[in-house]
Amino acid sequence: MNATMLHDAGSDVVSDRRFAERSVRFARVGAVVLAVTEVALDLGTWVELDIAAIYGIPLVLAAFASDRRLLWGLMVALTLATFLAYALQIPDGTFALRDALFVNRVLDALALLLIAGLVHVWMTSRDVREAQSQLLAEQNRKLELANDLLVAHEAQIVAQNEELTRRRREAEEASGRKTRILNAVSHDIRNPVNTMNLMAEVIRRSAEDPALVTQVPQMARRLQSNAQSLVALVSEVLDIAHLDSGLLQRHDSIFSLNEFIETKGRDLAPLAEAKSLQLIVEVPDRAIRVRTDGVKLDRIVTNLITNAVKFTTHGTVTLSADVASDGSAAIRVLDTGVGIAKDELGRIFDEFSQFNVPLGKLNGGWGLGLAISRRLANFIGASITVESELGRGSVFKVLLPADAVIDLSPVELGRS
Secondary structure: OHHHHHHHHHHHHHHHHHHHHHHHHHHHHHHHHHHHHHHHHHHHOOHHHOHHHHOHHHHHHHHHOOOHHHHHHHHHHHHHHHHHHHHHHOOOOOOOOOOHHHHHHHHHHHHHHHHHHHHHHHHHHHHHHHHHHHHHHHHHHHHHHHHHHHHHHHHHHHHHHHHHHHHHHHHHHHHHHHHHHHHHHHHHHHHHHHHHHHHHHHHHHHHHOHHHHHHHHHHHHHHHHHHHHHHHHHHHHHHHHHHHHOOOOOOOEEEEHHHHHHHHHHHHHHHHHOOOOEEEEEOOOEEEEEEEOHHHHHHHHHHHHHHHHHOOOOOEEEEEEEEOOOOOEEEEEEEOOOOOOHHHHHHOOOOOOOOOOOOOOOOOOOOOHHHHHHHHHHHOOOEEEEEEEOOOEEEEEEEEOHHHEEEEEEOOOOOO
């Protein structure tokens, strides 16, 4: 629509210019033709008729043509024609300066000069007005251009201010996140380190007292459990730093999901055993091969199992996998722990979220593990869902999209 309007406006300007040029040509030709006609009539009639009285009309037409040369040329020619017609039409020997007909011709010539002078002044004033109008239009155009530049500069300043405000807000949020991380880490590190220090002291005393030697294996397991918790916390902090840096990269590979969950079960079984829990691994009936980032998927599942063990005081933690009807692969971590209230399910993936634990023996905080797992899952194109019932346990499910599953086949005979 804008292009059409501009085209129409341009066409109007061209039409106006052509009309003005035609009008000037018509006025110029009309002035010459009218002057020739008047002179011919003056020469062809009698002297008493005084056609020269209307000789000023062609000068007006010359003014509309904006042609000063034509104006003064016609004035001189018509003045000469005035006296020429008088000289040709009076009888011989009758000329006199006081003759009324001659006086009329002189007055006609003076009228031509006056009309030419007035028309010249009018043309000059019109040119001055047009020049002033053009100057004013040019100044207005420059002012509009300066105003447009000022508006654009103001918009740029506003955009820069908004960008600075956004960056300042991000910096404040990042600073707040770092403060919360430091507070949480300092608290979470203190507990396992103190416990490890106490266990080491007890083990040292047990070595000096033979009666306490039987307690060393149990204390060693508790020491190992606290060491693993400390390593997991450090890993979580490193994961958060890596995610916040924006430098995280995805490295996909093809691997067996069956072997993946079997390996995770073996690796994390000591963690469950340290709390007298049983980690059950349920291998799928079909061999499932997937294409995804195995390292990040390993971190996600490790976080979920660690979290399940942390909030389960007795019973089991079950790790399983299968393929849904829509072709997506699901990894489930089921526990018989404390469970989560419905009004708290919506915020368990927030960093440092706290929730009310029915059992006073547990620390009330999900820490960083679930938040990291959700962000890592989104990064590799997966998702995490949770179902839970307070006091009955929870089920966390990692869903890999259907395009990540590249092979399904029966499990080979002879495999356990």
